[in-house]
Amino acid sequence: MNYPVIKLRKGKEESLERFHPWVFSGAVASQPDDIEEGDLVSVVSHDGRTIGVGHYQIGSITVRILAWGESAIDEDFYSCRLREAYNVRKALKLATPINNAYRLVHGEGDFLPGLVVDIYGDTAVVQAHSPGMHFARDIIANALVNLPDAGIKNVYYKSETTLPFKAQLDPHNDYIIGKYSTNIAVENGLKFHVDWLKGQKTGFFVDQRDNRSLLEKYSCGRNVLNMFCYTGGFSVYALRGGANLVHSVDSSAKAIALTDANVALNFPDDKRHTSYAEDAFKFLSSMETSYDLIILDPPAFAKHRSALRNALIGYRKLNAKAFEKIAPGGILFTFSCSQAVNREQFRLAVFSAAAQSRRKVRILHQITQPADHPVNIYHPEGEYLKGLILYVE
Numbered sequence: 411m412n413y414p415v416i417k418l419r420k421g422k423e424e425s426l427e428r429f430h431p432w433v434f435s436g437a438v439a440s441q442p443d444d445i446e447e448g449d450l451v452s453v454v455s456h457d458g459r460t461i462g463v464g465h466y467q468i469g470s471i472t473v474r475i476l477a478w479g480e481s482a483i484d485e486d487f488y489s490c491r492l493r494e495a496y497n498v499r500k501a502l503k504l505a506t507p508i509n510n511a512y513r514l515v516h517g518e519g520d521f522l523p524g525l526v527v528d529i530y531g532d533t534a535v536v537q538a539h540s541p542g543m544h545f546a547r548d549i550i551a552n553a554l555v556n557l558p559d560a561g562i563k564n565v566y567y568k569s570e571t572t573l574p575f576k577a578q579l580d581p582h583n584d585y586i587i588g589k590y591s592t593n594i595a596v597e598n599g600l601k602f603h604v605d606w607l608k609g610q611k612t613g614f615f616v617d618q619r620d621n622r623s624l625l626e627k628y629s630c631g632r633n634v635l636n637m638f639c640y641t642g643g644f645s646v647y648a649l650r651g652g653a654n655l656v657h658s659v660d661s662s663a664k665a666i667a668l669t670d671a672n673v674a675l676n677f678p679d680d681k682r683h684t685s686y687a688e689d690a691f692k693f694l695s696s697m698e699t700s701y702d703l704i705i706l707d708p709p710a711f712a713k714h715r716s717a718l719r720n721a722l723i724g725y726r727k728l729n730a731k732a733f734e735k736i737a738p739g740g741i742l743f744t745f746s747c748s749q750a751v752n753r754e755q756f757r758l759a760v761f762s763a764a765a766q767s768r769r770k771v772r773i774l775h776q777i778t779q780p781a782d783h784p785v786n787i788y789h790p791e792g793e794y795l796k797g798l799i800l801y802v803e
C-alpha cells in the first residue's frame with residue numbers, strides 16, 4: 411500500500427525497532443503538507459527503511475503504529491486483530507454463560523492502539539481514543555458482528571469524551587449496528603445492569619473482576635465498607651461471600667441508585683446492605699460503624715503527569731483515614747487507576763499513610779488489572795491499575 415510517508419530523524423527509529431508503538435513529534439524529520447488527522451501513514455527511517463504503518467495524529471504522539479513493515483490496514487487487518495483478541499478471551503474463559511462481560515480490545519495491549527472494546531452479552535461498546543480509530547469505526551463495527559462465535563449483535567459507539575477535543579471530530583454516541591438490547595451482563599455468575607448509554611466509561615468497570623473475586627473470599631463474617639462503589643460491584647461480591655453487613659458509598663446519587671439496583675438484582679430484600687450518597691472523606695471522618703474490610707477504589711486522581719504531586723497527596727490522605735479507622739485485624743483493598751502514578755509511587759503513598767497511623771501493616775497481595783486488559787510487553791505504559799491488599803493489625 412502507498413500511504414503518505416513520515417520520515418524520522420536519524421536514530422529515532424530505535425524505540426520502534428524494539429516494537430514500542432508510538433512515534434513522538436520530536437522524532438519526525440519530514441511529513442507531507444497535506445496529511446490530515448486520522449490518516450494512515452507509512453513511517454520510514456532516515457535511510458529509507460519502512461518501519462511500519464499507523465494512524466497519524468496532531469500532538470505529542472504523532473503516529474500510533476498498527477502494523478510493522480509494509481502492511482495494508484483494511485477490513486482483513488481489523489478482522490484478524492479482533493479474532494486474535496477474541497481467541498485470548500476464549501482461552502481465559504471469559505466469554506461463557508456465567509461471564510459475558512469482558513474487555514475484547516485493550517488498545518496497545520491488543521496491538522490496536524487507540525481502540526477499546528468492551529463486551530456486555532451481545533453488545534459491543536466501542537471507544538475510539540484516536541482520530542484514526544474514529545474514521546475506522548464502521549469497518550470495526552462490521553468486523554465485530556462478523557467475529558465467529560462471539561455472538562455480537564449490537565455495536566454502540568461511545569467516543570464523545572474519549573477523542574482528542576482539538577481534533578473537532580464532533581463524534582456522536584450512538585448504535586452503529588443493532589439497537590438497545592438487554593443491558594444485564596453476567597460477571598462470575600452475578601448479574602449487573604450496565605448502562606452504556608449514560609454510565610461512566612463503557613458502563614461498567616470490568617477491570618476489577620478478579621479483584622472482586624478475591625474480595626469475595628475475604629468477606630465472610632466481615633463488616634464491609636465499599637468506598638467509591640459506582641455500580642456496587644465489590645458490594646455484590648461481598649454479599650455473596652457471606653459478609654455480615656455491606657455499606658456502599660459514592661458521592662453520585664446515580665451511582666447509588668445503580669448499586670441498589672444491582673444488589674436487588676442478585677440479593678433482593680437483603681437487609682445486610684445499605685448505601686450512602688456521600689463524599690468519601692466526610693463519610694470516613696464521621697462514620698460510626700466499625701469496619702474490618704474496606705475497599706478504596708477512587709477515580710483517577712492524576713489524569714496527567716502535571717497532577718502527580720497532588721494525586722499522591724490525595725492517595726496518602728485517603729488511605730491515612732482508612733488506616734486510622736479500620737478495626738484491628740481488618741483488611742484494606744486499596745487501588746489507584748491513575749496511569750501517571752506508577753506502582754512504586756502508589757506504594758510509597760500508602761506506606762506514608764500507614765506510618766502516619768502507626769499501625770502494624772502487612773502486604774498480603776499486590777494486584778493489578780486482569781488478563782483481558784493485557785499489557786503489550788513493548789509498551790509498559792499500558793499497565794495502569796495498581797492495588798494493595800493489606801492486613802492491618
Ligand code: SAH
Pocket residue numbers: 614615618637638639640641642643644659660661662665688689690691707708709
Ligand atoms: N469501585 C467501582 C469503580 C469506582 S469509579 C467499581 O468497582 O466499579 C469511581 C467512583 O468514585 C465514581 O462512581 C464516582 O462517582 C465516585 N466518587 C468520585 N469522587 C468521590 C468522592 N469524593 N466521594 C465519594 N465518591 C466519589
